[in-house]
Structures are given as structure tokens and as C-alpha cells.
Amino acid sequence: MTSPARVSLQAFLATARRALTAPPAQRQNPLTFVIGNESADLDSLCSAVLLAYFRTQTPPHTLHIPLSNLPRADLTLRPELGAVLRPAGLQPDDLLTLSDLPKDGLRPETTRWFLVDHNAPTGLLSSQFTSPSTSPPSDLLIGCIDHHEDEGTIPSSSSPRTFAKCGSCMSLVIDHCRSAWDSLPSSTLEQTEISSQLAHLALGPILIDTNNLASSDKTTPLDIRAVEFAEAKISVSAGYDRTAYFDTITRLKEDISSLNYRDVLRKDYKRWTDGGLVLGISSVVQGFGYLTTESGSREEFLAELRKWAGEQGLDIAAVMTVSTPQGKFTRELMIWAFGEGSVKVAREFVKRDGEALGLEAWRGGEMDELSKGEWRVCWMQRGLKHSRKQVAPMLREAMKEGAKL
Structure with a gap:
């Protein structure tokens, strides 16, 4: 590798691309990937790049390829x-996506995987690489840094195997990479600018996930330390302003006016x-009021949600919204269960966790419907601290319990 002090993120990603697209006979074996979760939000995308960069730049200098966990076409959904x-x-x-995986295919045993912002393989990673039917997962999952609940799938032999509560997984990545980052020389203008670029990549997801460090439910001391550390790496010439940076990212993230319903649901x-x-x-950055009036009608939204559930083969489709009408932070939740077994599970979830989530009928229940074998309910969620990170495990636990009945 080139001297770490002189490798920009762009140069690093170009090296990773060449390694990934090399002819089979010239391909490094095994290839080591760093991959975020399937939602492919800022936290997952940026954490994978920064972690792969520093893992590559430090001894033993094994190339880590950051792989964005989505098709390339879906990058356009994230302005x-x-x-x-x-x-x-x-x-x-510049990013590498699932679409960039070699067309000749990769054998599971020729890959190694470092998970960031999740700790249980899903999607392509689960079906083609780390499934027990294809190869021993313990040989392939080499490390994990995550701020979700430990699901027990990461082998104890993996290193690091880091789980901690914080607003953004990037804060954990910075903590892991702090020594490596500090060790990079900054004696030249070029080296200072590279460090400044790394800092901007790190700060974006932390500021978004903690509402500019203002969310009391999400922000932890680890997030604050990470922001302070990264901001100290930004060059004066960059003209960085934390609030302006946060506002720019937020404005783009919340603008879904150009997206159709399917894109909104899959973003x-x-x-x-x-x-x-x-x-x-699906997590959506506008409320149901917006989705059923500004984006289209109630009937159109529900028809597209049903179609999306069918496309994905879902027994339970859920939509969680986050919005700030009149400047007030608001959460909403909709659950649509298909089939008698799924309806029982959904009802049990509400019975067990509804009070903790502060579920209240949305607009008097105008989106609710109970029909043969289906149950759809929409709520205001007064428990604002419960994001998908908390609600998903609740629903999944109800699904596991339902299977025992």
C-alpha cells in the first residue's frame, strides 16, 4: 500500500475497486469486506467506508473493501x-455496492466479512455467503462493531466484537480507529486535508442520528467525544460549521417529494x-399525513404498501415515521398483518409492548381496518425514544413467541 498519510479516501476506494474487479486468477484470496446493514442509511454507508479505510491503513495492512449493502441504482434515493x-x-x-460484486461469482470460502451497524447477516450476505448451508459462518465473520442488541451470531473468536449503546455506530467506529487516526502524520497540507475529509465523512451520520447532539434519548457521551475528536481533525480552510452542515444534510434527507411510494418504502x-x-x-422521514395527502392519497398509499408487502413476501409490514410538524418531534407506527397467524402475533405485540411505546390511535383510527385474515392499525407513538432499533426486536420477539404456540 501507499504510505497511509498520503492515501485519500478516493484513492483508497479506487484500490478497493481494482481488487474487487480483478480477473479471478489475479484476485486476492480471500477478499475481506466491511459491510453495513440493509437499510444502507448514512450511518451504515459511511461507517463501512471509514472503518475499512483505517483497517487497511494499519498493520498488517490487509485490504478491507467497504461494500454498500444495496444495489447501485438505490444510491439515487439518498441525496x-x-x-x-x-x-x-x-x-x-466512488462507492462499491452489491452491483459491483464480480459477475463470475465469489465462493463463500474466498471471502471474509466484518459487520458494522448490524450483527446478524441478512439478505445477500446471509443467503449467499454466511448461511450454514454454504459455509461455516464462524470462519467468515471476522469482526463486528455495532450499537444494536447482540443477537449472538458473531463468533466469540471474532475481533473486534464490539457492542455498545450510542446514537450512531460511527461513534464506535471512531473510538475503534482513534489511535490509528492519531498516528497518521499531519505535517503537510495534503495530509491535513485528507484528515479533514475523513472527519467530514465521520461527522455526517453522527450529527444526523443524534439530531445535532440535541436528542436526549439518543446522544451519549461516546457520541459527544466522537464529534469533538473528529471536529478537531478539520482544517481551518474547510470552513466547517456544525449547524450548517447538519441543516444541509437534514434538508436533503427529509425531501422525499421526488420519490414514488415504492421508493419511499424501500429507501x-x-x-x-x-x-x-x-x-x-420501512422508516420514513415524513408522517402519514404527508404520505396520504402531499405524496398522493390514502388509497394510493395503502395500495402501494400492500403491493410492496407482496413483492417482499411479508407476513407483517410495518411503517415507522419520524417528522417534525410545527417543529415538534413526532413518531408514528403502522402495522399491517397478513394471515391469521400474523394477526395473532401483531395483536400480541400491541398487548405486550403497546403501553411502553405509548401507542394511541392515529386520527381516530381512520387508517385502521380488520378484514378476513388481515389487520391494519396506525398509531401515534408517544414513546419517542423507541426507534426501529427498539421496535424491531419487540416485533421479532412476538414472532418467535408466536411460533411456540
């Missing part, structure tokens, strides 16, 4: 990503299988 990549000297086209989406049932949760 906020460009606002974070630009001051880091990058464009979305920030996660899918799980538990207890023989399939759950999908």
Missing part, C-alpha cells in the same frame, strides 16, 4: 449522501425472518 461525500472528496459513484428498509414469519419495516 443526503452526496452532501456528506462531497467534503470528503468523494462522489456516490430505509429492513427485513427479518423469525418464527416462520417475515417482517419488513
